[in-house]
Amino acid sequence: MKKRKLILTLVIAFTVIFFATACGQKDLIEDERTITMGLLSGPTGMGAAKLMDEGVNLGENAKLEFNLYAAPDQISADIINGTLDIAALPTNLAAVLYNKTDGEVLLGAVNTLGTLYVISKEDAKIESVEDLAGKTIYSSGQGATPEYILRYILENNGIDPDNDVNIRFFQEHAEAASQFAQDLENVVVLPEPFVTSTLIKMDGIETVLDLTIEWEKATQGKSLPMGCIVVSKEFASTYPEALSYILEKYEESIEYVTQNPAQAATLIVQQGILPQEEIAENAIDGSNIVYISAQEAKDSLESYYDVLFKFNPGSIGGEMPDDEFYYSK
Template sequence: MTVLLNRRRMLGAIAAATAGACAAPLTSALAAPAKGLEILGAPNGSTIVLLRLLQSGALNASAPDATFRLWRDTDELRAAIVSGRTSLFTTPTHVPANLANRGLPLKLFAILSMGHLFVISSDTSITSFKDLAGKELVGFFKNDMPDLVFRSIARGYGMDPDKDMTITYVRTPMEAAQMLAAGRATTAILSEPPATAAIMMARKEGRTLNRAISLQDDWKKQHGGLGLPMAGIAVHERLIEESPELLKAMAAGLPGARDWVLSDPAAAGQLGEEKMDMKAPILASALSHFNVVAEPAAKLKPGLVAFYETLLSFQPEALAGKLPPDSFYLDF
């Protein structure tokens, strides 16, 4: 029988978490295994940390029949959340903030990646952001998060990306990666693992591409050392209410899952190929550039707020026009 956590106690636990305190321990009498849980994963490399956690058996007791599948767009994700099919998913960090601001009871549980955006180029004269002045670049997802991060950094250096350089946009990062590899473009803004894919594909064709600029490094320089918390794990409020033991198991297991991914990238790459339709050698090589972490959202709240404020300044609808409430950021 499912025993629901008293709502007043649950809200008190969240309030304590966002204040920086640890939530009160939950007794086994209050917890119930999450039956039939479908975990959704964003198709990016940091999802491999949660996949490893699931594969390791660390969630067997608290989610005994959990399954995993990828989600491809926010409409698919929203449908799964509203229907109750999922209450746990990996995600770019702005997505659950947007959905929470639109009324879905979502919380950000953990951060898995502190940025994986790069400028990749065959032009050896490009070694810093200001070297992009007068250059032609390929970008992707115009006016979405990767593009807005790039534009924010340009503004921080006193540059206008619409005037000081020429950006041609394509639909996906892999399309940009293929253009670079084929020599149909010289420079592109890319996420991982497409950045690594471009470098590896070009090498097979006898071309050399360089990881010219780390956008997360420039972001940190412009934000007082705060990192770029790009990807994480979000949960539905009902999971906090119904299965607090699952959240405790994730909190306990995530650091070990992260360490396994970083210490054995070949095995992590194979797991990604089996479960995420990624090429194992590409993912294995890309992992060192993902800035993989396993940190509570509340711990990284200052960086998240700086990130969200930047998105709001360029594209308010990316977050439904406001910052998420303090209760959005969970601790463990």
């Protein structure tokens, strides 16, 4: 009799556990649907390496796929045509897309702060922005955010970008680095991971200025939000629980990448985000990979957009994004 009672008790217990577990595994998306997330090679995509490796369980009929892109114009085209539901891209491009699509693209979170650095030879004695006066500055990004950031920082340190320094722009980061290698009396502005690869290739050089820190000084403590996650308004409104879960897992992925650079570097290379583990591992710290919700980052984003707008309204799509641009759960 006691044995029968014990068996009955165990059956009931297992039944309760089974149904409790089943209830906990409710499909976040019941429709048969593939959610597509676009990522750029480099710092903007690095934080997703763990997420790409593990995937996300959205439900029996739904799945999350990843597309990797080499250039921002490629990823923006697929956002506009509806191929992508979620994407990691530059914050200024997010504003452009919001304006271009009449509000159909929302900023979900900031995923990358500033990645720009000034490199010089080791004995150049450059300790502040003021020490750049009289120098030739090699850089890429003319007519884009790297130029506007550099000019803003120079101006806020009393340096006229057109008269006190000689800024020479190149089409590619590698070209700017190559020119600097032939002229070590001057300096070069590079983003990660090109900073890391240049430091590995060349002896006798060092990073002398972090433009993210210089930006914070110039803006009274505002951060430099250069990369972000955007989501389609349709996806955000149709599947809010699924989006929250994806963003939660993405934040966990970023935490893993920043706290485990060696292991993360392996994943970054496996996923095709960067080609070499040594560069990936050493570039993680300088890439300023973060997760800051849109609402938390709003003040810094508005400050950043205001600077870009004053240099070139077209750099953010012609007008400042309104409050609806910033996704809120």
